[in-house]
Amino acid sequence: MTRMTLTFAIELLIIFITFFMLINASAVLVLAERKIMGFMQQRYGPYLVGPHGLLQPLADILKLLMKEELRPKGADKWLFTLAPILSVTAAFAAFSTVPWGAETTLFGLLDRPVKLGVTDVNVGILVIFAITSMGVYGIVLAGWSSNSKYSLFGGLRASAQMISYELSYATSLAAVIVLAGTLSVREVVDSQAGTWFGFIQHWWIFLQPVGFIVYAIAGVAETNRAPFDFPEAEQELVAGYNTEYSSVRFALFPQAEYINMATMSAVATDLYLGGWHGLLPFYTPIDPLIEQYGLGWLVFLAKVGGFLFFYIWMRWTLPRYRYDQLMHFGWKFLLPLSVINLLLTAAGVLYFNG
Amino acid sequence: MAETFAFYLFSGLAILASALVIGQRNPMYSVLLLVASFGAMAGLFIQLDAPFVAVALMIVYAGAIMVLFLFVVMLLNAPQEDALQYDRTHPFRHPVLMRFGALLAAILVVQLAYALLRAPDLRVPVAGRADASVVGSVAELGRVLFDRHVFAFEATSILILVAMVGAVVLARRESGPQ
Numbered sequence: 001m002t003r004m005t006l007t008f009a010i011e012l013l014i015i016f017i018t019f020f021m022l023i024n025a026s027a028v029l030v031l032a033e034r035k036i037m038g039f040m041q042q043r044y045g046p047y048l049v050g051p052h053g054l055l056q057p058l059a060d061i062l063k064l065l066m067k068e069e070l071r072p073k074g075a076d077k078w079l080f081t082l083a084p085i086l087s088v089t090a091a092f093a094a095f096s097t098v099p100w101g102a103e104t105t106l107f108g109l110l111d112r113p114v115k116l117g118v119t120d121v122n123v124g125i126l127v128i129f130a131i132t133s134m135g136v137y138g139i140v141l142a143g144w145s146s147n148s149k150y151s152l153f154g155g156l157r158a159s160a161q162m163i164s165y166e167l168s169y170a171t172s173l174a175a176v177i178v179l180a181g182t183l184s185v186r187e188v189v190d191s192q193a194g195t196w197f198g199f200i201q202h203w204w205i206f207l208q209p210v211g212f213i214v215y216a217i218a219g220v221a222e223t224n225r226a227p228f229d230f231p232e233a234e235q236e237l238v239a240g241y242n243t244e245y246s247s248v249r250f251a252l253f254p255q256a257e258y259i260n261m262a263t264m265s266a267v268a269t270d271l272y273l274g275g276w277h278g279l280l281p282f283y284t285p286i287d288p289l290i291e292q293y294g295l296g297w298l299v300f301l302a303k304v305g306g307f308l309f310f311y312i313w314m315r316w317t318l319p320r321y322r323y324d325q326l327m328h329f330g331w332k333f334l335l336p337l338s339v340i341n342l343l344l345t346a347a348g349v350l351y352f353n354g
Numbered sequence: 355m356a357e358t359f360a361f362y363l364f365s366g367l368a369i370l371a372s373a374l375v376i377g378q379r380n381p382m383y384s385v386l387l388l389v390a391s392f393g394a395m396a397g398l399f400i401q402l403d404a405p406f407v408a409v410a411l412m413i414v415y416a417g418a419i420m421v422l423f424l425f426v427v428m429l430l431n432a433p434q435e436d437a438l439q440y441d442r443t444h445p446f447r448h449p450v451l452m453r454f455g456a457l458l459a460a461i462l463v464v465q466l467a468y469a470l471l472r473a474p475d476l477r478v479p480v481a482g483r484a485d486a487s488v489v490g491s492v493a494e495l496g497r498v499l500f501d502r503h504v505f506a507f508e509a510t511s512i513l514i515l516v517a518m519v520g521a522v523v524l525a526r527r528e529s530g531p532q
Contacts, residue, residue: 076382079382079386122405123405123406126406126410126413127405129409130412130413133412183406183492
């Protein structure tokens with residue numbers, strides 16, 4: 001095998017690794033969520049399948065696969081089937097421009113450096129944004145095609161919520177784009193290499209604390225997680241948009257949700273927390289070692305894991321909002337705040353660079 | 355070879371989806387097919403080395419269709435009801451009006467063909483031009499938009515603002531004496 005074909009094979013392998021990481025992310029996150037919830041409620045959580053309940057996701061998947069697939073009589077046949085597929089496809093596709101590690105030649109094994117991540121487009125941030133906004137269609141279609149009142153309400157809530165919070169989400173991202181001066185995610189990450197004054201990491205979170213908070217809140221609303229899980233609010237809507245779903249079709253919705261969480265966290269890590277540059281917020285002597293041995297992807301995974309823990313922590317700590325409060329908060333507080341943040345950032349960049 | 359194939363695939367999809375948008379009875383399917391049509395068009399733009407335009411198309415148009423979707427759900431909740439009856443009794447179903455519509459469509463096609471034949475820029479592929487590397491760049495697009503076309507840009511944004519305020523005024527419920 002020549003080195004060129006080897007490089008090509010490695011690039012294909014990276015795509016498969018990304019795909020399987022995402023598939024497994026949903027399984028691991030389900031377990032993590034139940035274990036952390038158990039810990040917070042002072043009980044064990046799943047404990048019976050495997051040591052410490054570690055094989056619980058496997059049992060869950062088997063159970064879901066064995067169930068009978070039901071479709072309500074009045075449901076729209078095509079759209080009812082299409083909705084979960086659309087949801088999960090959009091979730092996977094959104095990760096396509098998210099890089100998860102620096103360029104590497106595998107210690108000189110390859111003839112040119114390969115990039116860890118599926119692809120690197122020069123408008124990567126916009127691609128992520130465009131595909132995430134396509135994810136709403138899956139949820140709204142599920143709600144509409146089920147021909148059930150609860151589902152329809154869930155779908156309508158999802159669409160209104162996602163349209164509202166997408167604005168703050170995009171505006172907070174725009175501030176980072178202005179700072180980094182590029183739309184490519186990989187270039188944004190690499191613009192965060194190095195330190196300020198030799199000890200603070202050159203991460204954009206330190207220049208964009210407000211933007212980061214807005215992004216985190218809007219991200220929770222975009223992924224329909226508690227405290228913003230109105231599309232599936234159990235006490236009000238049975239299970240919201242997925243009420244009528246069962247078996248594999250049902251399983252695809254939580255899977256899409258967990259993959260979206262992973263994408264959100266990965267984007268936050270790449271744009272605000274320096275991606276694979278620097279382990280801790282301040283300079284430590286391990287940083288150059290990490291760069292030298294090409295272990296940046298482990299740092300990246302650690303940061304994503306921390307962010308995901310934060311997501312789960314929030315879900316089991318905060319009570320659900322009220323729907324009108326959500327709308328007021330999104331339009332009257334979060335959006336103006338992110339617009340002011342963007343304007344101030346742009347003014348600052350013009351003042352110091354221009 | 356692969357590029358030609360992709361071109362015909364995307365254009366075929368776009369035309370098919372657009373034709374089905376108006377051929378559908380169910381407004382829900384029409385709306386979805388419109389999204390598919392925009393997706394195929396975005397594919398064509400990527401082939402033209404304009405990824406920014408492709409992504410903007412997806413965000414602005416395909417995203418805005420979401421709102422159209424809501425209108426369909428909320429306002430037209432009975433899609434099949436009396437559709438045939440509605441078609442049969444529609445005031446536009448007059449032979450003279452139908453011929454007039456066909457004439458307008460024919461004129462539109464002729465105009466488009468004339469404009470395409472007259473535009474000299476279109477005969478040179480983007481990759482063959484001297485400024486090929488700048489055409490697709492976001493920075494260059496922004497510069498042209500906010501420099502040469504700044505008046506049109508500002509006029510459009512004022513138009514959209516007026517439309518938005520108008521929509522809010524029209525949608526507002528008549529308030530009582532308080």
